[in-house]
Amino acid sequence: MSDVIRLTTEDKEDGRFSRFELISWWDQNRLTNARVVVIGAGALGNELLKNLALLGVGNVFIADLDRIEKSNLSRSILYRESDCGRMKADVAAERAREIYSGLRTQSFVGNIVHDLGLGLYRWADVILGGLDNREARVSINQSAARVGKVWIDGAIERLDGVARVFNAATGPCYECTMSDIDWKMLEARRSCALLTREEMDQGKVPTTPTTASVVAGIQTQEAVKLIHGMQTLSGQGFVFDGMWHQSYLVNYSRLEDCPAHESFEAVEELPLKVAETRVGDFLERVRRDIGPQAVIEVNSDLLESLTCLSCDKTEPLHASLGKVNESQGRCPDCGENRRPNVYHTIGDQPALLDCTLAELGVPPWDILTGREGLNQKHYEFTGDREQILGQMAKERHQE
Numbered sequence: 001m002s003d004v005i006r007l008t009t010e011d012k013e014d015g016r017f018s019r020f021e022l023i024s025w026w027d028q029n030r031l032t033n034a035r036v037v038v039i040g041a042g043a044l045g046n047e048l049l050k051n052l053a054l055l056g057v058g059n060v061f062i063a064d065l066d067r068i069e070k071s072n073l074s075r076s077i078l079y080r081e082s083d084c085g086r087m088k089a090d091v092a093a094e095r096a097r098e099i100y101s102g103l104r105t106q107s108f109v110g111n112i113v114h115d116l117g118l119g120l121y122r123w124a125d126v127i128l129g130g131l132d133n134r135e136a137r138v139s140i141n142q143s144a145a146r147v148g149k150v151w152i153d154g155a156i157e158r159l160d161g162v163a164r165v166f167n168a169a170t171g172p173c174y175e176c177t178m179s180d181i182d183w184k185m186l187e188a189r190r191s192c193a194l195l196t197r198e199e200m201d202q203g204k205v206p207t208t209p210t211t212a213s214v215v216a217g218i219q220t221q222e223a224v225k226l227i228h229g230m231q232t233l234s235g236q237g238f239v240f241d242g243m244w245h246q247s248y249l250v251n252y253s254r255l256e257d258c259p260a261h262e263s264f265e266a267v268e269e270l271p272l273k274v275a276e277t278r279v280g281d282f283l284e285r286v287r288r289d290i291g292p293q294a295v296i297e298v299n300s301d302l303l304e305s306l307t308c309l310s311c312d313k314t315e316p317l318h319a320s321l322g323k324v325n326e327s328q329g330r331c332p333d334c335g336e337n338r339r340p341n342v343y344h345t346i347g348d349q350p351a352l353l354d355c356t357l358a359e360l361g362v363p364p365w366d367i368l369t370g371r372e373g374l375n376q377k378h379y380e381f382t383g384d385r386e387q388i389l390g391q392m393a394k395e396r397h398q399e
Contacts, residue, residue: 020056027228031224031227033058033059034126035058035059035126036052036060036061036126036223037121037128038052038061038063039063039112039127039128040063040132040136041092042072042076043212044130044156044215045064047213047215047217048128048216048219049096050078050096050099051220054100056100056103057103058104059105059392060096060105061105061120062093063107063110063116064088064107065109066087067088068086075207075209075212078091078092089108104391106388108388113136114323117365118365119365119385122367125149127150128151128152129151129152129154134182137153138174138178141174142175145169145260145261146262148264150166150232153166154216156207156208156211158242159210159241159243160211161212161242162237162238163233164177164237164252165235165236166234168263169263171235172235172252173258173260174260175255175258176260177237208242235252236249236250236251236252237252267367267378267379267380268378270382270383271383273364274356274364274384275356275357275358277356278355282379283295286377289377290371290372292372294370294371294372295347295370296369297344298345298368299366299368300322300361301340302319302321302360303319303324304316304317304352305341306328306329306341308333308334308336308338309338311331311336313331318360318361319360319361323361364388365387366380366381366384367379
């Protein structure tokens with residue numbers, strides 16, 4: 001690894017960060033070398049990115065799935081009317097660099113639930129969530145927990161909001177806070193504003209830029225404290241009541257039976273790419289390392305085929321289950337919904353062995369597990385690192 005990046009003489013002489021350094025514990029070099037992942041580039045994401053740029057954070061990865069619409073312009077400081085139709089992540093990355101030219105950004109357009117591997121989470125110092133749905137939050141929560149990273153969630157609705165810090169290694173995680181109603185809403189794929197995705201598409205999720213500014217400010221401040229090794233609101237939530245301007249802290253409890261706290265103890269980095277790695281070859285590697293009956297465990301539901309019970313027909317289809325759309329799920333002959341046949345482990349399935357991991361639906365830069373009984377080993381596909389990180393792949397820092 002290369003040496004830690006330090007502020008240049010020019011940076012120090014122009015006084016850009018001089019006011020911050022009046023704070024006794026402040027270390028601007030920590031921020032210069034920080035690796036931050038921002039997931040969601042809407043109202044919260046815009047405020048998070050603005051704050052990170054102003055603070056001089058060095059490396060920021062920005063993930064979002066959507067395009068900019070006119071309704072975003074009233075809540076997102078980084079977007080302009082001429083940006084409508086462009087991808088949020090791309091524009092947000094450009095505008096954040098305009099605020100601070102020393103900021104290195106990489107945008108990612110895709111669904112983080114299915115398209116982002118665990119390698120990115122392991123790379124990050126902290127993950128910031130600016131999301132509007134539970135499905136993505138659960139995905140971030142599980143990913144962060146597996147690689148032992150802290151994530152800071154933000155949520156806004158109308159004039160109210162909450163910022164929460166989750167560290168599954170030491171306390172409650174996001175899933176520990178979910179009620180039975182939350183799980184039912186997750187199954188129904190509803191948003192935090194209790195609206196269906198169809199209603200969300202019509203622009204009916206009520207948020208304001210003022211509340212986004214408050215909540216994102218707390219999220220960013222907690223990230224700064226974390227990067228400095230200070231105590232944070234881990235296991236707690238900062239609740240903001242924008243109608244009466246009241247705020248208070250809530251404490252969350254860790255559920256002993258919560259399944260989301262298992263972490264990877266050690267990870268071996270392999271200079272391989274998922275798009276170039278044949279499943280059978282990787283399985284052989286795993287069995288050499290662990291044992292002759294070892295299997296590969298993946299991190300999400302992978303689809304093997306779709307079965308129409310009415311027509312008694314099965315169509316092979318390899319993909320991540322979450323990426324199969326409604327039309328694909330319908331039988332082309334009778335129009336009925338087909339049953340998905342999914343799997344989580346790969347062993348001696350002949351139909352899978354000649355495929356690449358990417359062809360099965362494994363995202364780039366993922367971490368897969370080999371297991372035989374209680375013996376297990378984790379493998380990171382670091383050959384995909386540059387594809388995901390772009391220019392930031394060349395930027396490393398010492399601990």
